Amino acid sequence: MIIKKFEHSFEDFGQDIIKKLNILGEYLIFTYEIIRHIFSRKLKLKHVFSQMTKIGVNSFPITAVTLLFVGMVFSNQVTHEFTKIGAGKIIGGIVGFAIWRELGPLFAGVVVAARVGAAISTEIGAMKVTEQIDALRSMAINPIVFLYVPRFLSLIFMMPLLIIFANFIGFIAGLGIYTTLYNGNPVAYIASAANMLTPLDIYGGVLYKGPIFGFIIGSFSLYIGSKTGNGAVGIGRSATMSVVSCLIVLFIVNFFLSYLIF
Amino acid sequence: MIKIKSLIKTYGDQTILKDLNIKIPKGKKTTIIGQSGCGKSTLLRLILGLEKFDEGEIWVGKDCITHLSEDDLNKVRLQFGMVFQSAALFDSMTVGENVGLVLKEHTDMTREEIKERVIEKLGLVGLNDIYDAYPANLSGGMKKRVAFARAIVNNPKVLLFDEPTTGLDPVTSTRVENLINKLTKKTNATTIVVTHQISTILNVSENIVMIHDGEAIKTEGPDKILKSKNKMVYNFVNGLIK
Numbered sequence A: 001m002i003i004k005k006f007e008h009s010f011e012d013f014g015q016d017i018i019k020k021l022n023i024l025g026e027y028l029i030f031t032y033e034i035i036r037h038i039f040s041r042k043l044k045l046k047h048v049f050s051q052m053t054k055i056g057v058n059s060f061p062i063t064a065v066t067l068l069f070v071g072m073v074f075s076n077q078v079t080h081e082f083t084k085i086g087a088g089k090i091i092g093g094i095v096g097f098a099i100w101r102e103l104g105p106l107f108a109g110v111v112v113a114a115r116v117g118a119a120i121s122t123e124i125g126a127m128k129v130t131e132q133i134d135a136l137r138s139m140a141i142n143p144i145v146f147l148y149v150p151r152f153l154s155l156i157f158m159m160p161l162l163i164i165f166a167n168f169i170g171f172i173a174g175l176g177i178y179t180t181l182y183n184g185n186p187v188a189y190i191a192s193a194a195n196m197l198t199p200l201d202i203y204g205g206v207l208y209k210g211p212i213f214g215f216i217i218g219s220f221s222l223y224i225g226s227k228t229g230n231g232a233v234g235i236g237r238s239a240t241m242s243v244v245s246c247l248i249v250l251f252i253v254n255f256f257l258s259y260l261i262f
Numbered sequence B: 001m002i003k004i005k006s007l008i009k010t011y012g013d014q015t016i017l018k019d020l021n022i023k024i025p026k027g028k029k030t031t032i033i034g035q036s037g038c039g040k041s042t043l044l045r046l047i048l049g050l051e052k053f054d055e056g057e058i059w060v061g062k063d064c065i066t067h068l069s070e071d072d073l074n075k076v077r078l079q080f081g082m083v084f085q086s087a088a089l090f091d092s093m094t095v096g097e098n099v100g101l102v103l104k105e106h107t108d109m110t111r112e113e114i115k116e117r118v119i120e121k122l123g124l125v126g127l128n129d130i131y132d133a134y135p136a137n138l139s140g141g142m143k144k145r146v147a148f149a150r151a152i153v154n155n156p157k158v159l160l161f162d163e164p165t166t167g168l169d170p171v172t173s174t175r176v177e178n179l180i181n182k183l184t185k186k187t188n189a190t191t192i193v194v195t196h197q198i199s200t201i202l203n204v205s206e207n208i209v210m211i212h213d214g215e216a217i218k219t220e221g222p223d224k225i226l227k228s229k230n231k232m233v234y235n236f237v238n239g240l241i242k
């Protein structure tokens, strides 16, 4: 009896693994196909730019609000504790490290995953279930070139810009708290950041994390959108799945990137 | 014009089409009938190469599309105009952009030439002054007609209609049927209409094929089909449960 049961759960487990590997393989092929079509002659730069504006319009305001408060709470805690032990002079540097290396890129990624990733999955999913993707193909238009590549590329280009923006907002918000709530000297804040931060700290998050985060959000949300089935329910499920998987992968990849870069 | 030989199509362990053989004559209107879920839409998708099948051959004119690559399929697809079951208009584009897209992507026509052609085709399906409208603001019947205009805009040799009258009121339905007749007469296109609406079967067909259990059954023409000698066909068109 018990052995039989074990055998069964073993089988289920095996099948589960095979299913997951299948999905992974499909995702890799899908992403490879997108990359292969980046150089297609049919790709219109106009489509890439219009996606970039769309992503920008969608993301800059929320990124601003997010990083404003992230910068504020972080600076508040650090200033509070560090002034107690007489380390008030290095607060600008500490906030700068945290924002430029981690908080700016990561929270910008979270915002884009939630806002843009979900939007892409929903849009592509809706086009899939209402036969619009098939309609494109029936007109001899390749949806990879027409729909996927512009979204993918614009995320890769826009993510670094958003991170630069996020970093500035976060850093300035920290300065605001430091000077208003704790009567800190703004010159000291900036001087300590200028002293402690290396060039790598400034561009590492932007140039390395930015495009990679864009790549992750783009490829996952497009893949999940393109696999949508089951009508309206399926579209909702795709949006959720896209956000959840983008976030998890983003957090994991961020850890390893930080470890490698800094 | 289109020949389907021993076609087999499965989804997982479900066999949808088994040993399907159909000849679609050139320049005629063929309707494909059959119960919901028997694989009619699937057949149209296979003809367009939107999906792969398991075994058999599909010939479009002199091309066997069975083993064509996506690039070669695209050349064949440009001979087709397809109206999907759900109209499948692009939400993010205006009516004008929807209809003109295939010309913009595949011809050297100028913006003005495209616009002129689009307006001509919209006129042909009886739609004026909606060039700049978005699909979301159109009624179901209007969407269908925009989809017609989009399908005929590059003067294709083959027209495919997937349930063009399903979900429309009887009057609009008759209008759409007349429109199909008018368009095919004007263009001489080989036409396949998938439908299970009796009025459409009677008003449009010159040739009727029924799909049952994954195989094609040859039937009488529209004048005799209601009294068909084949039990399956008779039961289907008269709505009898066997």
Ligand SMILES: Nc1ncnc2c1ncn2[C@@H]1O[C@H](COP(=O)(O)OP(=O)(O)OP(=O)(O)O)[C@@H](O)[C@H]1O
Pocket (backbone or CB within 6 Å): B011, B016, B034, B035, B036, B037, B038, B039, B040, B041, B042, B043, B196
């Ligand atoms: N992508 C798919 N995966 C699995 N099964 C599918 C898929 N597409 C269609 N099917 C199944 O294939 C069968 C035929 O579907 P199809 O849409 O061709 O039917 P139909 O004859 O057009 O029906 P209707 O008249 O309702 O439109 C159905 O049983 C459907 O569930």
Ligand SMILES: [Mg+2]
Pocket (backbone or CB within 6 Å): B040, B041, B042, B085, B162, B163
């Ligand atoms: Mg159908």
